[in-house]
Amino acid sequence: xxxxxxxxxxxxxxxxxxxxxxxxxxxxxxxxxxxxxxxxxxxxxxxxxxxxxxxxxxxxxxxxxxxxxxxxxxxxxxxxxxxxxxxxxxxxxxxxxxxxxxxxxxxxxxxxxxxxxxxxxxxxxxxxxxxxxxxxxxxxxxxxxxxxxxxxxxxxxxxxxxxxxxxxxxxxxxxxxxxxxxxxxxxxxxxxxxxxxxxxxxxxxxxxxxxxxxxxxxxxxxxxxxxxxxxxxxxxxxxxxxxxxxxxxxxxxxxxxxxxxxxxxxxxxxxxxxxxxxxxxxxxxxxxxxxxxxxxxxxxxxxxxxxxxxxxxxxxxxxxxxxxxxxxxxxxxxxxxxxxxxxxxxxxxxxxxxxxxxxxxxxxxxx
Amino acid sequence: xxxxxxxxxxxxxxxxxxxxxxxxxxxxxxxxxxxxxxxxxxxxxxxxxxxxxxxxxxxxxxxxxxxxxxxxxxxxxxxxxxxxxxxxxxxxxxxxxxxxxxxxxxxxxxxxxxxxxxxxxxxxxxxxxxxxxxxxxxxxxxxxxxxxxxxxxxxxxxxxxxxxxxxxxxxxxxxxxxxxxxxxxxxxxxxxxxxxxxxxxxxxxxxxxxxxxxxxxxxxxxxxxxxxxxxxxxxxxxxxxxxx
Numbered sequence: 001x002x003x004x005x006x007x008x009x010x011x012x013x014x015x016x017x018x019x020x021x022x023x024x025x026x027x028x029x030x031x032x033x034x035x036x037x038x039x040x041x042x043x044x045x046x047x048x049x050x051x052x053x054x055x056x057x058x059x060x061x062x063x064x065x066x067x068x069x070x071x072x073x074x075x076x077x078x079x080x081x082x083x084x085x086x087x088x089x090x091x092x093x094x095x096x097x098x099x100x101x102x103x104x105x106x107x108x109x110x111x112x113x114x115x116x117x118x119x120x121x122x123x124x125x126x127x128x129x130x131x132x133x134x135x136x137x138x139x140x141x142x143x144x145x146x147x148x149x150x151x152x153x154x155x156x157x158x159x160x161x162x163x164x165x166x167x168x169x170x171x172x173x174x175x176x177x178x179x180x181x182x183x184x185x186x187x188x189x190x191x192x193x194x195x196x197x198x199x200x201x202x203x204x205x206x207x208x209x210x211x212x213x214x215x216x217x218x219x220x221x222x223x224x225x226x227x228x229x230x231x232x233x234x235x236x237x238x239x240x241x242x243x244x245x246x247x248x249x250x251x252x253x254x255x256x257x258x259x260x261x262x263x264x265x266x267x268x269x270x271x272x273x274x275x276x277x278x279x280x281x282x283x284x285x286x287x288x289x290x291x292x293x294x295x296x297x298x299x300x301x302x303x304x305x306x307x308x309x310x311x312x313x314x315x316x317x318x319x320x321x322x323x324x325x326x327x328x329x330x331x332x333x334x335x336x337x338x339x340x341x342x343x344x345x346x347x348x349x350x351x352x353x354x355x356x357x358x359x360x361x362x363x364x365x366x367x
Numbered sequence: 368x369x370x371x372x373x374x375x376x377x378x379x380x381x382x383x384x385x386x387x388x389x390x391x392x393x394x395x396x397x398x399x400x401x402x403x404x405x406x407x408x409x410x411x412x413x414x415x416x417x418x419x420x421x422x423x424x425x426x427x428x429x430x431x432x433x434x435x436x437x438x439x440x441x442x443x444x445x446x447x448x449x450x451x452x453x454x455x456x457x458x459x460x461x462x463x464x465x466x467x468x469x470x471x472x473x474x475x476x477x478x479x480x481x482x483x484x485x486x487x488x489x490x491x492x493x494x495x496x497x498x499x500x501x502x503x504x505x506x507x508x509x510x511x512x513x514x515x516x517x518x519x520x521x522x523x524x525x526x527x528x529x530x531x532x533x534x535x536x537x538x539x540x541x542x543x544x545x546x547x548x549x550x551x552x553x554x555x556x557x558x559x560x561x562x563x564x565x566x567x568x569x570x571x572x573x574x575x576x577x578x579x580x581x582x583x584x585x586x587x588x589x590x591x592x593x594x595x596x597x598x599x600x601x602x603x604x605x606x607x608x609x610x611x
Contacts, residue, residue, distance in 0.1 A: 002470060002473060002475075003473060006466065006467055006469075006470025006471065007467075009467075009470075010456065010463075010467050013458070013459055013463065014456070017499075018458065202450055202452030202454050203454050203455070203456060205420075205450050206448060206450065206454040208420060209418050209419070209443060209448040210443060210448075210468075211443040211471070
C-alpha cells in the first residue's frame with residue numbers, strides 16, 4: 001500500500017509539471033463545452049412560416065399576429081390546404097406551419113381547451129426542435145394573456161408534427177454528447193500516452209525490475225486521471241447548468257455514478273491502447289483516430305444512430321460512449337431513475353471489466 | 368555462502384535463434400563482475416533473465432539465493448538496476464526520484480529522508496536536491512541514477528552500460544562510486560563496451576555468440592591470450608563471432 005501511495009504521488013507530479021497535460025485535462029473541457037454549446041445553441045430568428053387558418057376567428061388572428069410579431073418568425077403566406085403546406089415545405093419556402101382548426105375558437109371559449117397543430121421541417125432536427133419550442137413559448141404567452149384578462153383557465157394544446165424525421169433526435173444532445181467525448185479523450189488518450197511515455201523513456205524497465213506488481217503500475221496510472229476526470233464532470237455540469245442553461249432533471253448522484261463508470265471504461269481503453277503501442281505518437285494516433293472519430297460519429301453525438309445503416313448501428317453498440325450518452329440523457333435531461341438505465345449501466349460495467357482484465361493481462365505478458 | 372549469482376547451463380532461445388547458449392558462472396559477494404561482449408552477443412538477454420524480466424528456456428540460476436524461475440519477486444526485492452537510458456524521471460527532482468524509488472522498495476518515509484540526506488552529501492549534490500533531473504548535466508544524471516539504483520542497499524546491482532556517452536573524467540568518477548558501493552558489500556554486475564573499464568573489474572567474462580568464451584581476472588586473461596591489454600583480449604575473441 002505504501003508503494004502504491006508513492007506511485008500515485010509520482011503520477012500527480014508528472015501531471016502538474018506538464019503544462020500541456022494540465023491544459024488538456026482542465027482547460028480543454030471548458031473550452032470545448034462552451035464552443036460547442038454556443039455553436040449549437042445559436043438563436044434562430046426570422047424563420048419563415050405559414051398559417052392555415054380554418055377558424056378565421058379573432059383569436060386565431062391574434063395568435064398569428066403574435067407569432068409574426070415576434071423576432072423569431074416571419075409570416076410568409078396564408079395557405080388554405082394541407083397540400084399547399086406540403087408544397088411550401090418541399091420547396092423550402094417555410095420551416096414551420098401553424099394549423100388552426102375550424103372549431104378552435106369555439107372550443108377554446110366553450111370548453112376552455114383549444115387545439116392547434118404545428119408542423120415543422122425536421123430534416124434539420126436541431127433547428128426544428130428549436131423553432132417549435134419558440135412557437136410553443138409564444139402560444140404559451142398567448143394563453144397566459146388570455147387567462148389574465150378572463151380569469152378562466154384557458155388551455156391551448158399544441159400537437160407537434162415533425163415532418164421528414166418523426167423520431168426527432170437531437171437538442172440538448174450536446175451536453176451529454178460532449179461529456180462522453182471529453183471524458184473519452186482525457187481518460188483514454190492521456191492515460192495511454194502517459195504509460196507509453198514511460199516505455200519510451202526507459203523508466204518502465206526500471207519499474208518492471210522493481211518488486212512492484214504490474215497491476216499496481218497500471219492502477220496507479222489510473223487513479224489521478226480518475227480524480228481529474230471526476231473534477232471535469234463536475235465542471236461540465238456546473239457550466240452547462242449555469243452558462244448554457246441545460247437543466248439537470250435527474251438525480252445528481254446517479255449522474256456522478258454513471259460518469260464514474262464511464263470514466264473507468266475509458267481509462268481501461270486507454271490502458272489497453274498503451275499495452276499494444278510502443279510510441280507516444282502511435283498511442284496518440286490510435287486514441288485519436290481509433291477512439292475519437294468513432295465516438296464522435298457513431299455514438300449519436302452528431303448523427304442519430306437510428307438513421308444509420310444497419311451495419312453501422314451494430315458497430316455503434318461496441319462504443320462505450322453510446323451507452324453513456326443514452327443513459328446520461330435519460331437521467332440528466334429526462335430525469336429518469338436508476339431503473340430506466342440499468343441496461344446501459346450493466347453494458348458499461350461489462351465493458352469496463354472486460355477491458356480492464358484484458359489490459360492488465362496484456363501488460364503482464366510484456367514482462 | 369559466498370556466491371550471490373550462480374548459473375548452470377542457462378539458455379534462452381527466441382524461436383530458432385539461441386540468444387544465450389548454456390552459460391555457467393558464479394559471481395562472488397562484493398565482487399565487481401564485468402560482463403563483456405559485442406552488441407548482439409547476448410549480454411542484455413542474460414542480464415534480463417538474472418533480473419527476473421525474462422524467463423529462461425532451460426538451465427538453472429540462483430540470484431541472491433533465489434531461484435530465477437519461481438522466486439523472481441524475491442530477486443527483484445534484492446537487486447538494483449540501472450539501464451543504458453538513465454531511467455530517472457526527468458520531470459521529478461533529484462530528491463523526488465529518491466523518494467519514489469525508496470517507496471517502491473518499501474522503505475519507510477523516515478528511512479527515505481535520512482538516506483536521501485546521506486546520499487546527497489556523498490554525491491555533493493546538496494544544492495541540487497530540488498533540481499529537476501532534466502536540467503542536470505549528463506555526468507551528474509548518471510551519478511544520481513546509480514545512487515538511486517543502490518538507494519535501497521540491494522545485495523546486487525546490475526549496471527547495463529552505465530557510462531555510455533560520458534567523458535573519461537566523468538567515467539573515472541563514476542567508477543570511484545562503483546568501488547565505494549562494492550566496499551559496502553554490494554555486488555556489482557556491470558556490462559560495458561569500454562575496455563579500460565574492464566581493467567577495473569575483479570573478474571570479467573566475455574560473451575561471444577551467446578556463449579561465455581573466457582572468464583577470469585583481467586591479469587590472468589591477458590596472460591592466457593598473450594595480450595598487452597584487455598582490448599587485445601577482447602578483439603581476439605570477438606573476431607570469432609558470427610552474430611555481429
